[in-house]
Amino acid sequence: MVDETSGILGLGFPRLSSIPSSVTNATPFLIKLVQQGLLEYPVFGLSLTRNSTGTLSLGAVDSSLVKNASLISWNQVVDFAPFGAESNSSSYLQWAIPISAVAVREGLHTV
Numbered sequence: 726m727v728d729e730t731s732g733i734l735g736l737g738f739p740r741l742s743s744i745p746s747s748v749t750n751a752t753p754f755l756i757k758l759v760q761q762g763l764l765e766y767p768v769f770g771l772s773l774t775r776n777s778t779g780t781l782s783l784g785a786v787d788s789s790l791v792k793n794a795s796l797i798s799w800n801q802v803v804d805f806a807p808f809g810a811e812s813n814s815s816s817y818l819q820w821a822i823p824i825s826a827v828a829v830r831e832g833l834h835t836v
Contacts, residue, residue, distance in 0.1 A: 736769060736820075758783065 736755050752760065759767045764784030772790050773779040780787060786794055800822040 738820075755783070 737753055738756075755767075755769060758764050766784055768784065768786075770782040770787060771779065772782075772787065780790065782790075786797065791797065803821040803823055805821075
């Protein structure tokens with residue numbers, strides 16, 4: 726059996742998935758939770774650390790990890806124009822945010 730599933734637990738945007746075109750009423754996991762009103766907010770967060778465990782938070786900020794919510798930087802997700810014969814009307818394709826510079830040990834590099 727070959728598994729063609731990719732992504733983390735259906736956190737991708739429907740536009741990126743090939744599942745809706747092949748399975749009737751298929752909706753990614755996170756989108757389904759939002760549609761059904763099961764999340765306080767339509768957000769998710771990942772906390773990954775090297776050589777340790779991580780966490781996945783759905784619908785809220787994990788207060789055991791974030792002690793001061795005012796320090797969270799919120800970023801708009803980049804819109805992607807439709808391409809090819811796309812029929813999905815969502816403007817979001819991937820979790821991508823605009824950046825203007827990257828800091829590396831030697832200093833700041835503009836993009």
